[in-house]
Amino acid sequence: MDLFSRSWAALRTTVAYLSDEDFGRPSGCAGWLVRDLVCHLIIDAQDVLITLVTPADAEPTRDEVTYWETADVQPNGEHPLDALTVRLAAAYEEPRLLKFHLDDVGSAAGRAAELADPAVCVGTRGHVITTGDYLRAYVLEWTLHHLDLIAQLPDAPRPPEECLARSRTMLERIAGTALPAEWSDADALLIATGRREPSDAERAALTGAAAKLPIFLQ
Template identity: 75%
Template sequence: MDDFSRSWTALRTAVAGLSDEDFGRPSGCAGWLVRDLVCHLVIDAQDVLITLVTPVEAEPTRDAVTYWDIVEPPTGDDPLDALVVRLAAAYGEPWLLKFHLDDVGSAAGRAAGLADRALRVGTRDQVLTAGDYLAAYVLEWTLHHLDLIAHLPAAAEPPYEGLARSRELLERIAGAQFPATFSDTDALLIGTGRRTASGEQAAELGELAERLPFVLG
């Protein structure tokens, strides 16, 4: 939960520090501007709140690793993605998005801090402990933090603890390890297809390069 709180707080702080102009810049999510990504984070925060107040009695079916599935790369036809873009535009002023993320995001952070790790919760037709659910979201926050700052070189990077934990999760999800010479950021960006490996990096990846990207859903 410390990693969840640290990563989520850092991401919300980075959003709070954006200028109005930054919201119109591209993000690391293909086809999304920064404002679209921030709108998605509002929805993510709502999902965290909903999940943490949806206790179930059934045995867990997933954990922090198996929560994620490796899926086909997006085609751009997902209606939910299109909805996010329209919803983000409807906010009009960047300060409204900032306010909403701070409001809902702070509540999600408090709920996470109060949650019993052993509590079983339901989401996406699966059952996890609250501890595993929040651990899985460290990867979500870290990847989206990297997306947020992809074209904002002056913005703060994700916490190193979250980067290391996210790399570990991605490697366990994929059942493969990235070269030790790769930084955690390189492993995450190249591993999920957010960055193309250089020739040297591709050579180090070897056969693993043929399996990339690992798109998570």
């Protein structure tokens, strides 16, 4: 749960760092500009708040790994919900309004997570999961989206190293295979989720089950 707070705080700090011009740059999410991704983060923060106040009187059906489902193809921004996010982001008109809303809702989500009992079960996406596992799953969400946010911004603040390492471990568990040890944690996350094409040398390092990568999370 500590890593949830670190990854989420780092992501929101990086959004605050962005210039107005940065919001019009491509993000690491196919079909989305940075402004669209920031709008998605606002929706994510709302989802966290909703989930944390949705107790479930049942045994968990998901954990931090099985929370994630995989798709056969990479999202391209054309799904109706993805397209809706683009329209919502455009409605803000000014980057400062996106920043303000993310800071407002995002801070509330962060406080709610710190106050939450990790053992309590909550309902989300039609499943039951402990609050602790739910928040741990979001470390991967925040870290991947932090990398998406700075895809075209090499000088922007990066995700915390401990969050990158934890996210890599989680992704390896989801994929059911270890990723090449010589890859950095950031490269492992980007390549394994299809956000970056591997070089010839990187592709040659993929053997066994890892050769089936990338996987697309949803």
